[in-house]
Amino acid sequence: MNDFTFYSPTKFIFGREAIDAVGGELSRRSLRKALIVYGGASAVRSGVLARVKASLDANGVAHEEMGGVRPNPELNEVRAGIALLRASGCDCLLPVGGGSVIDCAKAIAFGAGYDGDVWDFFDGKAKITGCLPIAVVLTLPAAGSEGSASCVISNDAISAKRGVGADSMRPTIAFMDPETTFTLPPYQTASGVTDMIAHICERYFSGQGAAAVTDAIATSLIRTLIASAPKALVDPKDYEARAAIMWAGTLAHNDLAGCGLASSAKTRAGGWESHALEHELSAIDPKITHGAGLAVVMPAWMRYVVDADSARFAAFGREVFGIVPADASQEAIKAAASETIDRLQAFFVSMGMPRSLKEFGLEESVIDRLLDGLEKSKGRVFGAFKPLGREDARAIYEIAFKN
């Protein structure tokens, strides 16, 4: 087990009454005016936004709002949010939605106190030193941003999608009512579950060996997701299934599932190869849902790197799918590892996720553009499980097209 630091200070208020607690919790922290950030019309239609505002009003917390944040939130939305926050005198952020909305709010929260342009943080020109308090109302479980120390923003002008991290951006509170996810369409539900599994896998396959407690938690979270997702897809109002997915999504990404796998106490566990490969897809086409992109790219990455440590994949397959190698031979371990990847991809496909990049309407000719972007964000060589250069990444994208 490697040394690690685990720090997840967010207060999670979970259950059927969670949203009505918003105003009271903000008021108790002496917060006076919240900038509500949300995405499409569903926050309005579902009545969640109205409940949030009613709770704020009842507790004397003023509010301003910024709607229409798109999936894969864009730099200009963040800039507009910072301007609105400053003009309106809000002292905290209140994103209502999923990862895109939360990440937009996070960037506003740490950008608001900075004199330069907020992209400086993503470009490595500035370091995050402070952040306004963030209270999250989660309605789209997927990205785990409600408990995470990270934030991903797209910059369309340069076709880039970049992430930054700092403990100070971990939300102060997250309000999580599984009932608000009853109306999530199947594709969003499946994309979310895929993203959660990817968050766990990125850490599990860190190339840093095993960590008994963390490995046990990681695989138990994935088993629970694999058991719960089909139930939520069959019956979108299955509270237990929705609750399990929602809570697993938080624990998949608040770093609990990486403790002891990191190469150092300072670094998040894992090489985040699949996320890097996927970010280039949605940088090129923001309509590609992050989880759906991962459903294609991650199995392709796994197939390309599995030989670097097939025993690790076999251990994963044993815990998650009950795959028992025929014997202790290297061949049997390799076969079990390969079956593990097949089973994981089959699970994604069974939820309605794509199998090949072709299904996004992309053609193989796009690969060079993807590789250019990848090199800009990750450098010439990246990855922890197995170092990947440009030609390795090309091979992975090719597998993702052939799938």
Add this chain to the structure above:
Amino acid sequence: MNDFTFYSPTKFIFGREAIDAVGGELSRRSLRKALIVYGGASAVRSGVLARVKASLDANGVAHEEMGGVRPNPELNEVRAGIALLRASGCDCLLPVGGGSVIDCAKAIAFGAGYDGDVWDFFDGKAKITGCLPIAVVLTLPAAGSEGSASCVISNDAISAKRGVGADSMRPTIAFMDPETTFTLPPYQTASGVTDMIAHICERYFSGQGAAAVTDAIATSLIRTLIASAPKALVDPKDYEARAAIMWAGTLAHNDLAGCGLASSAKTRAGGWESHALEHELSAIDPKITHGAGLAVVMPAWMRYVVDADSARFAAFGREVFGIVPADASQEAIKAAASETIDRLQAFFVSMGMPRSLKEFGLEESVIDRLLDGLEKSKGRVFGAFKPLGREDARAIYEIAFKN
């Protein structure tokens, strides 16, 4: 799944370099003088205390110290600590040890700002409203106090052992180096592991039904403990085993293993019946190690209550021990539940834990005294899995003698 609030803001610094980070972390928080609290000579002999002080000195953090805190810390030690803290002008607590030392420090930390007697908090006469910062150097993994919101103190004058809880007493930081546990004697190691398993079981058998994610985490933690403890007992310097035990002990009691099992967002999950029954033992004889008492009392409690929900015990046995009922009949479920309890007790005994209260030198005639104390701390009826009155508790103690 029941509604819950999960809040575990402690920063856990885990690994071989953890202790050398003490001074820097305190200094970064502008803490100027720490009251070091420790127990026996082992903190001195092991060199841990010297390393802690060197780290404080190197970072300009002054310190005062209070040694000799006994297992099952006593009210008068807390009172003395409060007086010392006030006289020396310390602004934070730095317990070095296990649950007893940490709990003593916690009581000093929330008692220091209170004008009345600190026992008022345990007696229900006062409510905890504030607490000095607590930084823990954990060297005896067992009680999980390094991440918990609770504190247990004995009052010898009235033969009582009482607990209180409040989020404000959760430690700010915990420094955890598994190497500091290499010198733990087998009995302490086994008692610690038993306590951890009990912390998970008290929540799992909450009488509040299942919660998929939490149940999966809970049983995976216990499986890891059952796999790791024998390794640490055979080779006390097995780093991976010691690390797994240490981290599992924290997660067993920072409330992660209870999310969604509580009857309300305000209450810790579970009825804590075994802890209540055990506290009376160590109130009568402080030499009884908490974990060893639990190793006897918890299986006795389980045998007495199992029929209230044998399916829950069978589900536990399937996940933890791989016990598969012969068929779906009620008899088969009952048999699996019973085998589950047998296997758990056999595991405790295999680690060197006692099987019967007789092994503590107690006689059955003590039961009425235990029941008197129990009624004083828990009232006439207590428990969540199955309500227990005085005669129920008597029957459980009798089983614990007959075992």
